[in-house]
Structures are given as C-alpha cells and as structure tokens.
Amino acid sequence: MSLHEAGVNIDMRSIEHSSVEVPELHVKEEEAQTENLHSLLISKLCDGVREVLNLFASTHKIREPYTIRVTEAISCLRKSYLNYIYGVHIDNLYMCIGRYMHNVVLQILQAHLKDIAEVSIEPKTVIDLFPESDDVRYRMWRLIAEPDMVIKLRDGHIHVIELKFQIAKTSLEDVLPRYRQQVGTYVKMLNAHEGHILIFRPDVSIYHEVITREQAEEMYRRTLERARKLAKHIIRKKPPEPEQGIDCRTCPYREQCAQNIV
C-alpha cells in the first residue's frame, strides 16, 4: 500500500525557475490541515531557541567504535575518516537548528499518522560490513541506519521517512543526489516498500520525493561499497583521498586537507 492509498496524499507542482519537480504534501487532502501544520511548525520554532542552544552546548558525543553511519558513508570519506579518528561528531549551529526542527516536525507527523500506522522514531538497523571475513579486524565493523521515521501500514508495508531542512545556501540540485542515496540505502536495509524525502524549504513549501525499492538496490550497493572502503582506511590508518563537494563548506578539516597534512 502506498501512502496515498493509506490517506496521505501528495500533489505535484513545479518550482518556479527550476527544472526540479516539487510536490506539496497535504495530509488527508485538506488544505486546512496543511495550513495548520505550517502554523504549528512556525509557532514551535519560535519557542525553540533555548532548546537549540542547549543542543549546541551538548554536541560532543562518544561514538560507538567499529561503526559507520549511512550518513558518513555517503559524505566525503576523508571527512568521515577524520571524524572517526578524532572520536567525535562535529556539529555546527546549522545542524543543531536542523535537529531541533526535526524533533518538532516528527512530533507533528507522528500525531497525524498514528491512526493509520505504527510509527517508530529513529529506529536503528545494523548490518555487518564484512560478514564473510576471517579477520577479526574487519568482522567487527557494522553499518548503521537510523532514519528519522519508519511507519508500518496495516497491510504490513514499511515506509521510511527522512526529513531535511533547506536552511543553508544550498540548492535542491546540490543536495538531492545525497538524500536519495541515504534514503535508498535505508529502504534496502529496512526492507521497506518505499522511502520518502521531505524537504522543508525556506518559502515554507515542502518538497517530497519517493524512492522505490527498485531504485534503492543500486543506492544500497554503492553505500555499502563506500562504507567498506572507509572501514578499510580506518583499519589501515590511511586517510582516503579528498572528495571536494558540498561537505567542504562546513568541514572543520579544510585547512589540514588543503595542505594534505591529515
């Protein structure tokens, strides 16, 4: 069963001045509910400054050893390698604001969906990266998926939902390939029916894109390959080659990386 058949409908429209097709999410086909969703979102955001600052003050976390997150495998591998070596998740204020907004929207979506589906927030799925290896140094490594939300409809179909917020100066075209890769990997790892990317845009519209199981196969294969490559670099203590792109803008290793002294 698709989300549409389950009562969550999606209308399509085009972004002005863009070739990207932009769908608009309407819950149960009622404009009023969408308006309500936006008002609730905005009022919650206005109350959230303190929570964002609290998140910013508590960003350093001890990471689990021998694990690679899907988001790390699809980012610049050199940056992910250095994050692993230094043992911290490095967050900036944008990420903290995004995390706060995630929490607000997840609560709203959960309230809307609870009558038609079982809802799980950030469920963790783990797979072994080198299950066939005889070498214990490789066998311990795992890939971790933690999608924002997973819903199970009454027919048993599982849908993955990933929320994104376009708050930095990025275009959809810049970020969509990575988001597709992330959600496609989750779809495969969770054996889901389909995945949904929801991007909350600065003009308060919502971009929605569906990733099918068929699309997910190749995305998963690529992520797995990159995660294995990253694990091998960490085991051998050899930094991967730089992968210049959207990560560089906020990368804390820019100076080191430019001088190749990582």
Ligand code: SF4
């Ligand atoms: S500066 Fe860019 S290429 Fe270098 S590690 Fe950071 S993200 Fe990767």
